[in-house]
Amino acid sequence: MQVIRGNQLSDYLEQNGDCEPGCLADTGLLYAAAYEDDRLHHQASEVFTLFAEYDVQVYANVISRMEFVDLIFRKQITNGAIEVFENMDAGSVHKELFNLLKSIRDDNTGSKRAGQSYRVNEAKLKRLREEMEKSSGPPKWRQFCAHYAGQLLINEWKVLEEDLGLYFVEVLEGATSDIIAKPLHWNDMVCTMGEEGIRGPDAMIANLFLKSRLPLLITNDNDIARSFREDDPRHASKTILYLE
Amino acid sequence: MKAKEAFMENRKKGPKKGAVEKWSQRLKELGGQKPPKELMEILNKTEKPKKIAAPKDRDPELDL
Numbered sequence: 474m475q476v477i478r479g480n481q482l483s484d485y486l487e488q489n490g491d492c493e494p495g496c497l498a499d500t501g502l503l504y505a506a507a508y509e510d511d512r513l514h515h516q517a518s519e520v521f522t523l524f525a526e527y528d529v530q531v532y533a534n535v536i537s538r539m540e541f542v543d544l545i546f547r548k549q550i551t552n553g554a555i556e557v558f559e560n561m562d563a564g565s566v567h568k569e570l571f572n573l574l575k576s577i578r579d580d581n582t583g584s585k586r587a588g589q590s591y592r593v594n595e596a597k598l599k600r601l602r603e604e605m606e607k608s609s610g611p612p613k614w615r616q617f618c619a620h621y622a623g624q625l626l627i628n629e630w631k632v633l634e635e636d637l638g639l640y641f642v643e644v645l646e647g648a649t650s651d652i653i654a655k656p657l658h659w660n661d662m663v664c665t666m667g668e669e670g671i672r673g674p675d676a677m678i679a680n681l682f683l684k685s686r687l688p689l690l691i692t693n694d695n696d697i698a699r700s701f702r703e704d705d706p707r708h709a710s711k712t713i714l715y716l717e
Numbered sequence: 718m719k720a721k722e723a724f725m726e727n728r729k730k731g732p733k734k735g736a737v738e739k740w741s742q743r744l745k746e747l748g749g750q751k752p753p754k755e756l757m758e759i760l761n762k763t764e765k766p767k768k769i770a771a772p773k774d775r776d777p778e779l780d781l
Binding site for chain 1: 747749
């Protein structure tokens, strides 16, 4: 198993031809590709440019797919909240909403300075919904969500996935497919969690990568990268592109 | 030759050139829109200035 960095991808693709049947991507690559304020956006963009040139398909598991759409939703709501704040009168009677929006704006500013892409977490999202509904009613909250995220998620999501060459691996317990060479077992994933000390979603990606025919994994998650051993013969045919 | 052509036609495709630029720009546009006008009309409701009541110890004789 070898670990390569961003500027080595071109050489890898040159040496390994078409990287059939494709590569496995975790959520970090997908999000970085979507948002310019992510510190890895430029690298992610270069990865997809090379994949377009070499016609490499990009696979992800259903967990990554869900995480990706969730991150986009939260980021869009965050940006919408900042826009509402910037158009809101400081003398508004809706003081709690105003203060909450201000805190979101401030968190975003702080993250930008630290080179990070900020999005509201679940707790803040719930508070935002609560305050906006209290101030303007549930239909206006739904209008706000539709305005900043709904249109994309409902009308354009499929095209986004197609344009990015994204495909999703969906396999039942113990099954194989054209992508999965060895049966995927829930138990193997759980064992990986315990042995490597990594979270469930990361263990699912590691397990899927090992059992698949995909030769390349792209991740910015050190936990996933470290769960593979360079000298393990089971990992000999695999390569990890680590974004940092 | 036909089998190969069929394979290439059915083969899943990689990313389109410029896809990242296209979609990161689209997300930026969506996120940077002005909020819905009707929403802001409600949220920008401000407090009305309070009327100042006459002081209680005012001598009514002074009004003559």
